[in-house]
Amino acid sequence: MNAxxxxxxxxxxxxxxxxxxxxxxxxxxxxxxRIANYQMDVRxxxxxxxxxxxxxxxxxxxxxxxxRELRFHLYYNAWMNDRSSWLSxxxxxxRALESLEEGDWGYCKxxxxxxxxxxxxxxxxxMAYIQPDDGxxxxxxxxxxxxxxxVFPGDTVRIAIEWVSKVPRPFARTGVVGxxxxxxxxxxxxxxxxxxxxxxxxxxxxxxxFADYGVYDxxxxxxxxxVVGATGREIETTENGDGTTTHRFYQEDVHDFVWTTSPHxxxxxxxxxxxxxxxxxxxxxxxxYNRGKKERYFEATKLxxxxxxxxxxxxxxxxxxxxxxxxxxxxxxxxxxTLFTGGSRWLSTSRTRQPESVTIHEAGHQFWYGVVGxxxxxxxWIDEGFNTYSQSRVMSVALPPPILQRWYxxxxxxxxxxxxxxxxxxxxxxxxxxxxSPLKRDPMARPSYRYGPGSYRVNSYNKPxxxxxxxxxxxxxxxxxxxxxxxxxxxxxxHPRPRDxxxxxxxxxxxxxxxxxxxAYYGSNVFDYAVGRVLSMPFEPTKGLLQNNGDFVPxxxxxxxxxxRDTAVGKLYRNLVYVRRWGEATFPVEVRVTFAGGDxxxxxxDGRDRWVRFEYxxxxxxESVEVDPRRVLVLDVNRTNNSxxxxxxxxxxxxxxxxxxxxxxxxxxxxxxxxx
Amino acid sequence: xxPLRAYFQGVLGLWRVxxxxxxxxxxxxxxxxALGSVVGRAIYRSLGNSRAAENLVQGxxxxxxxxxxxxxxxxxxxxxxxxxxxxAVFENLNDFLQGRLFEGEGIFLGLGLLYLLLxxxxxxxxxxxxxxxxxxxxFLQAAAGFLGRLVLLAILAGMVYYLLLGVxxxxxxxxxxxxxxxxxxxxxxxxxxxxxxxxxWFLVWWVNxxxxxxxxxxxxxxxxxxxxxxxxxxxxxxxxxxxxxGLYYLxxxxxxxxxxxxxxxxxxxxxxxxxxxxxxxLLGQLYIILxxxxxxxxxxxxxxxxxxxxxxxxxxxxxxxx
Ligand SMILES: [Zn+2]
Numbered sequence: 002m003n004a005x006x007x008x009x010x011x012x013x014x015x016x017x018x019x020x021x022x023x024x025x026x027x028x029x030x031x032x033x034x035r036i037a038n039y040q041m042d043v044r045x046x047x048x049x050x051x052x053x054x055x056x057x058x059x060x061x062x063x064x065x066x067x068x069r070e071l072r073f074h075l076y077y078n079a080w081m082n083d084r085s086s087w088l089s090x091x092x093x094x095x096r097a098l099e100s101l102e103e104g105d106w107g108y109c110k111x112x113x114x115x116x117x118x119x120x121x122x123x124x125x126x127x128m129a130y131i132q133p134d135d136g137x138x139x140x141x142x143x144x145x146x147x148x149x150x151x152v153f154p155g156d157t158v159r160i161a162i163e164w165v166s167k168v169p170r171p172f173a174r175t176g177v178v179g180x181x182x183x184x185x186x187x188x189x190x191x192x193x194x195x196x197x198x199x200x201x202x203x204x205x206x207x208x209x210x211f212a213d214y215g216v217y218d219x220x221x222x223x224x225x226x227x228v229v230g231a232t233g234r235e236i237e238t239t240e241n242g243d244g245t246t247t248h249r250f251y252q253e254d255v256h257d258f259v260w261t262t263s264p265h266x267x268x269x270x271x272x273x274x275x276x277x278x279x280x281x282x283x284x285x286x287x288x289x290y291n292r293g294k295k296e297r298y299f300e301a302t303k304l305x306x307x308x309x310x311x312x313x314x315x316x317x318x319x320x321x322x323x324x325x326x327x328x329x330x331x332x333x334x335x336x337x338x339t340l341f342t343g344g345s346r347w348l349s350t351s352r353t354r355q356p357e358s359v360t361i362h363e364a365g366h367q368f369w370y371g372v373v374g375x376x377x378x379x380x381x382w383i384d385e386g387f388n389t390y391s392q393s394r395v396m397s398v399a400l401p402p403p404i405l406q407r408w409y410x411x412x413x414x415x416x417x418x419x420x421x422x423x424x425x426x427x428x429x430x431x432x433x434x435x436x437x438s439p440l441k442r443d444p445m446a447r448p449s450y451r452y453g454p455g456s457y458r459v460n461s462y463n464k465p466x467x468x469x470x471x472x473x474x475x476x477x478x479x480x481x482x483x484x485x486x487x488x489x490x491x492x493x494x495x496h497p498r499p500r501d502x503x504x505x506x507x508x509x510x511x512x513x514x515x516x517x518x519x520x521a522y523y524g525s526n527v528f529d530y531a532v533g534r535v536l537s538m539p540f541e542p543t544k545g546l547l548q549n550n551g552d553f554v555p556x557x558x559x560x561x562x563x564x565x566r567d568t569a570v571g572k573l574y575r576n577l578v579y580v581r582r583w584g585e586a587t588f589p590v591e592v593r594v595t596f597a598g599g600d601x602x603x604x605x606x607d608g609r610d611r612w613v614r615f616e617y618x619x620x621x622x623x624e625s626v627e628v629d630p631r632r633v634l635v636l637d638v639n640r641t642n643n644s645x646x647x648x649x650x651x652x653x654x655x656x657x658x659x660x661x662x663x664x665x666x667x668x669x670x671x672x673x674x675x676x677x
Numbered sequence: 678x679x680p681l682r683a684y685f686q687g688v689l690g691l692w693r694v695x696x697x698x699x700x701x702x703x704x705x706x707x708x709x710x711a712l713g714s715v716v717g718r719a720i721y722r723s724l725g726n727s728r729a730a731e732n733l734v735q736g737x738x739x740x741x742x743x744x745x746x747x748x749x750x751x752x753x754x755x756x757x758x759x760x761x762x763x764x765a766v767f768e769n770l771n772d773f774l775q776g777r778l779f780e781g782e783g784i785f786l787g788l789g790l791l792y793l794l795l796x797x798x799x800x801x802x803x804x805x806x807x808x809x810x811x812x813x814x815x816f817l818q819a820a821a822g823f824l825g826r827l828v829l830l831a832i833l834a835g836m837v838y839y840l841l842l843g844v845x846x847x848x849x850x851x852x853x854x855x856x857x858x859x860x861x862x863x864x865x866x867x868x869x870x871x872x873x874x875x876x877x878w879f880l881v882w883w884v885n886x887x888x889x890x891x892x893x894x895x896x897x898x899x900x901x902x903x904x905x906x907x908x909x910x911x912x913x914x915x916x917x918x919x920x921x922x923g924l925y926y927l928x929x930x931x932x933x934x935x936x937x938x939x940x941x942x943x944x945x946x947x948x949x950x951x952x953x954x955x956x957x958x959l960l961g962q963l964y965i966i967l968x969x970x971x972x973x974x975x976x977x978x979x980x981x982x983x984x985x986x987x988x989x990x991x992x993x994x995x996x997x998x999x
Contacts, residue, residue, distance in 0.1 A: 421737045657734060660717075668965065
């Protein structure tokens with residue numbers, strides 16, 4: 002323990018943590034409960050690619066239960082070797098590990114841990130790695146530290162930790178490439194002590210994170226001249242005279258702290274100003290080769306702040322840092338409090354939506370993740386799904402529709418196909434075949450860290466976005482916006498659970514939507530409505546016998562106009578429309594039937610039976626039928642079977658696209674002939 | 678003989694072999710029609726009476742494509758909207774440049790090899806037609822007579838191509854990966870990648886040119902010892918690097934120009950009436966025919982250059998070799 006650190010501890014010990022914080026930046030009223038507060042002093046050794054850190058954690062037990070131990074995340078240990086739960090899980094392939102060199106692995110080693118009281122008590126000997134999720138004894142991403150006495154409800158405990166983090170070559174989102182450092186999930190971080198008196202401190206397996214809000218006061222000692230970006234604002238810069246500079250960053254009411262440094266960043270600033278919303282200072286750290294994308298990053302960030310702010314509630318901090326990630330750093334497209342990473346290829350044009358799409362998404366996470374801090378281990382869909390939905394909504398309002406793009410020559414060169422227009426991500430689930438749908442792999446309700454292969458993504462992003470879009474369409478945007486705004490404001494700086502959202506939906510919409518959540522969230526059945534058969538039959542004269550004055554006589558002997566049906570012969574059609582439910586899940590749908598003359602009838606079906614038949618006796622034949630014509634149920638897994646049209650030009654469509662395929666194939670043959 | 682003169686003389690020669698180019702085109706078209714009808718039927722069946730058919734006629738329907746591609750079997754799996762317009766060219770060119778043209782569906786590999794064989798067969802015919810002093814004036818007779826030797830030559834060439842596009846390209850890729858392991862500037866990796874393809878394709882094109890002259894030498898001299906032809910052709914190219922490469926790259930530039938023009942005029946997904954759909958198809962066919970002409974143009978011009986060079990610089994009479 003060096004002198005500076007001892008002074009820091011002493012100071013804290015006598016004054017309490019609040020006094021150590023800069024008064025100027027303290028909010029008049031804390032926005033959050035400030036359960037987990039960190040003071041850190043950190044030095045980056047770029048030669049060793051190692052971080053030497055010391056932290057004082059001030060932690061408050063806000064539950065009604067005593068805490069007899071503390072639990073910490075050591076996320077960097079996921080990169081320690083290939084036995085960790087993260088690296089041994091199926092999603093990381095052995096091939097990716099082949100190219101690793103010895104210095105590429107990372108770890109987070111706690112060297113000492115002390116309970117700060119008079120006199121300080123060393124807890125180092127009692128600490129142990131535990132594996133609460135999968136029992137994998139090689140996983141060292143959770144550390145348990147027993148306490149000599151419990152921390153009682155309402156009590157505060159202060160813990161000093163010294164640790165070393167070896168920065169890995171990036172496996173996922175954090176690490177070092179060349180002299181670009183992106184440092185996330187890098188320090189011993191306390192888990193969340195829950196209302197029921199248990200720790201929520203999951204291993205790092207396949208999800209993102211979860212932590213309590215608090216105040217971060219972090220001193221980063223880095224090579225002088227390197228540009229640094231971090232959570233919070235830089236409030237103090239000290240040149241140490243030894244080739245290093247200490248940058249002090251301070252941020253209240255956030256649940257994580259991230260930083261990045263590189264000598265190459267270009268730095269730009271801008272300001273978000275919008276009537277009715279508080280201004281936000283924007284700081285952009287750009288890769289030199291993406292210089293031309295400066296305005297695009299700023300504009301996309303402002304779009305998110307403007308629309309999310311207007312729809313749900315204001316962004317509560319007065320600054321935001323945008324980081325353009327270095328090439329091959331795997332740090333792009335990730336959200337952290339008051340800082341996020343975008344991502345863009347050098348040659349991407351604006352129609353590629355790069356960096357717009359990812360920027361809107363990650364800036365949007367400042368709301369869903371940053372402000373509304375759900376448990377991403379268990380309910381990743383809350384922030385990812387809400388954000389994917391909101392991002393798609395912004396893009397559909399503010400950007401031209403997405404178009405097909407192909408990236409050629411190892412992905413460096415984009416070519417756009419402007420007239421191949423794609424759907425927005427929340428506009429339909431028809432990327433799946435109803436019978437093999439990935440939507441069936443797991444119900445969304447399964448904890449995210451236990452999602453099976455291939456279901457993490459679909460259940461965290463796609464399905465919830467479609468579920469929310471279905472709700473928007475069903476309840477109407479005004480109501481749904483109110484629901485989201487209420488949820489946002491009620492649960493800001495807090496940890497909502499899925500049922501908290503469902504409760505807000507029911508409350509604000511004044512309807513009980515449990516039947517929908519029961520299916521879409523708790524279940525894995527899929528929705529699939531379809532037009533079955535459509536028949537339009539001209540009336541034929543009645544054949545057979547009729548009862549006439551008690552006798553059964555051949556119909557030819559009865560005057561024709563005595564049978565009402567026969568008056569319709571040659572004038573009317575009997576139109577039968579069958580609508581089917583192929584999926585197991587049910588949802589009320591509309592059915593629009595259009596007749597040859599252009600008349601339409603809109604039917605409503607509760608969608609519960611397997612099929613329903615509509616019958617129309619009219620002078621015209623049915624021309625077309627559409628189930629769910631307003632596209633309310635975007636969760637429908639097969640949109641193609643939702644419509645029926647007499648003489649649909651399937652043959653022409655088949656020829657059109659097959660003829661293009663043929664040219665493609667002919668050209669392939671021609672290029673093959675090069676080698677003759 | 679100047680490359681430019683051979684270039685223009687070559688294009689004039691095409692008229693003499695138009696029947697055979699059309700014959701090759703007919704084979705190409707027949708194969709495409711046979712396979713295309715499978716793909717078309719799959720698209721047609723997946724649509725039924727759905728309104729998605731209207732969307733596909735007007736433009737594209739990505740929701741339909743999702744369900745189509747999830748259930749597609751066999752050839753239908755190779756359908757992708759990027760086959761539209763210039764995509765038909767770029768999708769393949771991308772595989773071509775990366776040495777992956779023969780990957781994918783087995784049927785493509787089989788048909789591709791068959792098509793290669795057909796071109797090998799025709800190439801002797803073309804060359805004999807273009808040679809002013811050819812001994813076998815009949816096209817098919819020449820084609821049949823030289824087939825065995827040219828197949829052997831094609832196998833030799835295939836081995837060299839494999840070394841370049843399989844082994845050497847992979848080696849360079851690995852080398853660049855190692856070299857740029859810590860590079861954080863995309864431009865550096867991009868230009869190194871461009872350089873990699875530039876280097877590999879400079880060699881591939883060079884080899885291609887040598888083997889073109891090898892075929893010409895085999896046909897011209899009725900050479901029996903096939904492996905001697907590339908050696909001889911190599912000497913010729915080394916002796917006249919500017920002329921041979923000048924001509925080759927002149928033709929290469931023509932190919933690039935063709936692609937650029939097609940890029941400008943190829944209709945996209947928006948063409949919606951039956952007439953427009955047919956026009957797009959016919960334009961595509963024109964492009965394919967022109968590409969095939971270009972391939973023959975290479976022979977035609979290279980034969981012209983070859984004869985010109987031998988007239989002026991070779992003191993060896995071709996007949997003496999026999
Ligand atoms: Zn996200």
